[in-house]
Amino acid sequence: MNRVLPVLALICAAALAATACSDPTAGSAGDADKAGTKTEVDPTARLDGVKLTMWTAQNTINAPKQVVEAFEKATGATVERQAIPDLYEQNVPTKLASGDRPDLMFWQPSISTLPFIQPQQNLLTLDGEPWESKLGDTERSLGIIDGKRYAAIVTSPAMLGIYYNKDVFKKAGISEQDFPESYDELLALGQKVVDKTDAAGFYEAGGDKWPLQWQMQVQLTDLDKQWWADLNKNKEKWTDPVVVNAVKKYQEKLLGAGLAQKNYKTGTFTGQADALWKGEVGMVLNVTSFQSQLQAKYSTAEMDKKIGWFPVSNSSATGMYSPDQTNGVVAFKTGDEKRQNAARQFLAFWLGPDYDDYIRAMKIPSVQPSVPTPNGLPETSKAQVEALPTASGVFQAKAIVAPDTHLYLADMIFGKKTPKQVAQAIQDQFAQVAKAQDAPGF
Known part of the structure; x- marks a missing residue:
């Protein structure tokens, strides 16, 4: 649901921008990809002892439940889901501006909302990740600011x-x-x-x-x-x-x-x-x-x-x-290279070996043409899947x-x-x- 409050979020984003300028992790860690040396991701590599945090809205805290449990079982990592109080789009920038930040977060991957969290300063770029080329055309068009990808697209836009x-x-x-x-x-x-x-x-x-x-x-x-x-x-x-x-x-x-x-x-x-x-x-x-x-x-x-x-x-x-906030997942620059690589691995696992299981568990359409949409969805959902490739974006x-x-x-x-x-x-x-x-x- 599109209930973003731009003016309130802007105030928070302005504070966040000031924080990012003085944060020693904001422009350094995670920038290895600028030099073309981004490490290759193995979705199921062991991550024993690694703990990641993931922010969600209160009503979507269970949305990543299946993939979190599967990832923990496959890698030994721990992913803690933390619900941010409503209004999500207002409270997330405020929380980030205070210096707190997660490893991963649900966020609307649109050009009108992604800028509120200052992606250039705060997020890992995800260009060239193994799942990017697998996305459908509409999904691939989301999550990009100034030609760089800052969000993985895990569900189809509404x-x-x-x-x-x-x-x-x-x-x-x-x-x-x-x-x-x-x-x-x-x-x-x-x-x-x-x-x-x-x-x-x-x-x-x-x-x-x-x-x-x-x-x-x-x-x-x-x-x-x-x-x-x-x-x-x-x-x-x-x-x-x-x-x-x-x-x-x-x-x-x-x-x-x-x-x-x-x-x-x-x-x-x-x-x-x-x-x-x-x-x-x-x-x-x-x-x-x-x-x-x-x-x-x-x-x-x-x-x-x-x-x-x-x-x-x-x-x-x-x-x-x-687009809505459950469509996109972003990964933050935290200054901890091990956690940053683990966050990338989580996304590669989500949109790689686990993706078919995830959409079956959630009973939702696939964002990857090569992965069939699950059987048993209502006819209304099937009609929407059929209409998506030719659909135009809302403002x-x-x-x-x-x-x-x-x-x-x-x-x-x-x-x-x-x-x-x-x-x-x-x-x-x-x-x-x-x-x-x-x-x-x-």
Whole structure:
């Protein structure tokens, strides 16, 4: 889930940068790779007596459990998982700035979030590691800042798309042939659900706020690479009419047209899943964490019977991918060469001999085309795997700063901001953080 707080994280990152400048380990240890002398990694070499620490978010502390136990058994090393209190993206930079640092850590491998932990000063570069060339094209594009790799990609990025209730669609007379190939067609589908059933077209979670960003995000998929490149150089702005119009269309054509459930201002993420399952709404636009909610409560067979998924963009039937903190694992420069090499070995083990066992245990798609995705995943998951290769990134994967669009959209639905004011607030925050990061052009 993309709930990064850039301004707060920036403050922490600034403190971290100052710490890194005075830290004798920040720019020395782990830089053997600059001279081309990086040692080759044996994933199962003995590491008796070596202890590594790995930071995770509170809700993902068990995500690496299988690989940690397998690695410890294979090598004799110890890997201690430590949960950092929420908000993870805010508290990690603060903790690092205090001088504490782990050997390994989950971190979102996007250009908007990876910079918060000052990768050039603090992380081992992972270019040329044995697993890098095995990644799928989309996964391989993540974890890179200024041409250098700082994150191993261990899980596929979340997919953004439409989850739908099959019974509601059947009542509305909607078949796969009716699946939309544009955002306008998606809205028309929502209207059909409202007209022909007693369900709402969409469920919007104004109470939790963060899911509000997705309806706007889908409408920005026609913006090309140059637009995003210019945005990142302060040559384009979030106040561009295409952004304002996307916010306006969401306000008028979806919310204002009555296509959302009545309590959309107070709706929640968990309520979203319950409402879709019960058939109280026809569709939910959200990322893979929404699916994880359902998988935690229902069997694959139950899900396949009731819930479907399809991709959609502004003018095509393609999906969007959204990096999150469980996708990437980074390794820190600690000044202890033995632990640094052990951290690299852990990543080589994770994405090497253990990877098939890991994804089977986690029941998740594979990031390596040569390693098949496990059997038994819901049809929704299979559809997302199929859509990933042609998917485009959400703005967190394209913009150098990820503004809190959801907060400004929440202001709009409560009548505190107009669409133009939403776009201006996004731009103001984006420029403020980019300038503080010394981004060129700001």
